[in-house]
Amino acid sequence: MKKARQAVEYAAKLLGFSGVGVTSASTEQGDTLRRWVREGCHADMIWMERHLTVRENPQLLLPGVRSIIMLTYEYPRIDSRSVAGSIARYAQGEDYHKLLAPKLADLDETLSFYGGVQRCFTDSGPVSERFFAACAGIGWIGRNGLLVRRRGGSYCFLASILTTLDLPTDEPMANHCGNCHRCEDACPTGALRDGSCDARLCLAYWTIEAGEGADMPPEVRAVQGEHMYGCDACQEVCPWNRRAGDMRVDAHLLMPARLAKTSPKELATMSEAEWQDIFAQSPVRRTGSVHLRKNIRSMSVSPS
Numbered sequence: 001m002k003k004a005r006q007a008v009e010y011a012a013k014l015l016g017f018s019g020v021g022v023t024s025a026s027t028e029q030g031d032t033l034r035r036w037v038r039e040g041c042h043a044d045m046i047w048m049e050r051h052l053t054v055r056e057n058p059q060l061l062l063p064g065v066r067s068i069i070m071l072t073y074e075y076p077r078i079d080s081r082s083v084a085g086s087i088a089r090y091a092q093g094e095d096y097h098k099l100l101a102p103k104l105a106d107l108d109e110t111l112s113f114y115g116g117v118q119r120c121f122t123d124s125g126p127v128s129e130r131f132f133a134a135c136a137g138i139g140w141i142g143r144n145g146l147l148v149r150r151r152g153g154s155y156c157f158l159a160s161i162l163t164t165l166d167l168p169t170d171e172p173m174a175n176h177c178g179n180c181h182r183c184e185d186a187c188p189t190g191a192l193r194d195g196s197c198d199a200r201l202c203l204a205y206w207t208i209e210a211g212e213g214a215d216m217p218p219e220v221r222a223v224q225g226e227h228m229y230g231c232d233a234c235q236e237v238c239p240w241n242r243r244a245g246d247m248r249v250d251a252h253l254l255m256p257a258r259l260a261k262t263s264p265k266e267l268a269t270m271s272e273a274e275w276q277d278i279f280a281q282s283p284v285r286r287t288g289s290v291h292l293r294k295n296i297r298s299m300s301v302s303p304s
């Protein structure tokens with residue numbers, strides 16, 4: 001199966017993926033995730049409770065799965081907004097689910113040629129993406145809970161391909177956080193504890209995932225600052241993110257100039273049709289205009 005692995009690596013590079021690693025589908029995940037859910041750290045993401053058993057056993061996703069291929073795809077390293085109101089880097093351009101799906105389908109086809117049956121995901125299924133990426137030697141799980149790489153840091157999407165092929169695997173990488181605790185210190189809400197993030201305190205959760213009817217707790221709202229959509233505070237301070245300015249980023253993921261210049265006040269007051277137009281290709285669309293406008297109203301900077 002060495003040939004299949006070489007083929008998929010080659011095709012992944014051509015398709016713009018920046019990293020590829022492979023781990024065995026039978027790698028034990030331990031009870032970190034179950035404990036996290038038991039403690040309620042998933043907030044109102046009830047689907048995380050529902051998917052626990054499947055997350056722990058990839059055989060339930062793809063019977064006969066033997067290997068998991070993990071891939072990275074870079075997103076912008078800079079915040080392109082020229083006015084107040086930040087949008088997390090991963091969401092500045094087009095929706096990555098739509099961008100990566102056809103690329104993953106191409107890789108699926110490549111592996112099928114070698115007799116494999118596959119299922120592909122990018123933040124779209126019950127797969128422990130960070131865990132498997134760490135097992136596949138792509139990076140380590142940092143104190144910010146994210147997958148951090150020696151080259152490129154954490155500014156990347158993860159995608160996974162479950163395959164029935166028995167591919168050569170990689171060794172996990174050592175953790176290179178050392179004595180650094182910058183991410184924990186920089187988190188405005190204190191959401192980071194023991195290398196994992198408590199969604200109940202995370203600005204990314206409140207500004208993206210929480211339903212539009214849910215109200216940010218006062219202590220989180222008090223430190224929201226100008227986070228309009230998502231939060232990168234625990235990544236901005238990471239030394240590994242400062243060292244990789246030369247990583248190639250897909251132009252589709254860059255922020256359109258029009259959005260970069262539109263103030264929070266304009267976003268909050270524009271018509272629904274204009275809003276749908278400005279976010280037509282964006283992952284922000286999934287969160288919806290009601291929720292985004294609500295985030296803007298609770299920001300502690302002037303929305304103008």
Ligand code: B12
Nearest residue numbers: 030032033088123128129131146147157158197204230231
């Ligand atoms: C739910 C979720 C969220 C929630 C909860 C955050 C969280 N920390 O889990 C919210 C909405 C808050 C969120 C926020 C963000 N998210 Co998010 N999120 C997810 C999602 C869908 C599931 C994560 C999850 O299961 N968390 C629960 C924890 C406990 O599980 P886990 O991280 O997988 O942990 C495993 C390992 O860490 C392992 N483990 C940990 N320690 C140890 C030790 C031992 C000994 C063992 C055996 C195992 C082990 O156990 C766990 C189970 O396997 C993933 C996609 C996916 N399917 O994986 C994206 C994902 C993690 N998010 C992503 C991103 C980009 C973000 C944000 C940066 C977005 C933003 N800028 O606003 C923030 C960052 C917040 C942060 N610091 O974590 C990316 C991360 C890319 C990367 N480089 O790591 C992912 C992978 C999506 C993707 N495909 O690209 N997210």
Ligand code: SF4
Nearest residue numbers: 187202203231233234
């Ligand atoms: S995304 Fe923001 S709020 Fe969430 S853990 Fe990171 S710094 Fe804290």
Ligand code: SF4
Nearest residue numbers: 142143177180183238
């Ligand atoms: S900021 Fe420091 S502790 Fe946090 S992930 Fe980066 S290297 Fe690790």
